[in-house]
Amino acid sequence: MEDVFGKALMDYHLGNYTEDILTFSSLDEEDAIPLPYLFRNFEAMPLLEQKAMEMARGSVLDIGCGAGNHALYLQEKGMKVTALDSSAGAIEVCKKRGVINPINQTLLEYKEEKFDTLLLLMNGVGLAGTxxxxxxxxxxxxxxxxxxxxILLDSSDIIYMFNQDDDGGYWIPSNGNYYGEVTFVMRYKGNKTAPFPWLYIDYNTLQNACAANNLSCELVLLGPHYDYLAKLSLKEY
Structure with a gap:
């Protein structure tokens, strides 16, 4: 797959910023990801991310690390961080920015080590796909x-994106799929990715999935727009 994301990050890092990443979704939405936002410091992070940074402890795996913002912040606090991303360009940018242990692999390929904290921020649970x-x-x-x-992860309940009737119910397409399953294409400087699945999950559905997989699920913080931070941990018997 074309590493559109990695090329955009590298351009920005090298001072060649001329445009943002465009995203096109199955919700018939066109949007942009501003490249400066992908290089934000702690002060510019949403409260959900700041809270996750404060809660991180021990050895940390930053999953879908992007340009390495979270890894760099935790490193500066003296923590041992492994930064994981499937984008070779993103990992190259992490190296150039000083991330100590960046790894270019998909999450499901990675099996080398166990950690005290797994970070899945910027809707990292979306990597599940469906x-x-x-x-x-x-x-x-x-x-x-x-x-x-x-496991510290954030996501959003995108039910608000569907039309609401007079009784407060939502009109959701009856295609048999969960409404939080979205297909995206990213485009940057004339290159685009193949369509890829991304999952937005409401908190109740996440709770049920955790219960089925021997995980406790705790709602840590609600964001301003249907988003939330959750903490998952192994159930004790």
């Missing part, structure tokens, strides 16, 4: 946890 794949995804995350480890 609701049907969520159990496999959660089981793999569990395999990367130390006994008292934690």
């Amino acid at each position: 609701l049907d794949h969520l159990n496999v995804f959660l089981r793999h995350l569990t395999s990367l946890l130390k006994p008292n480890g934690q």
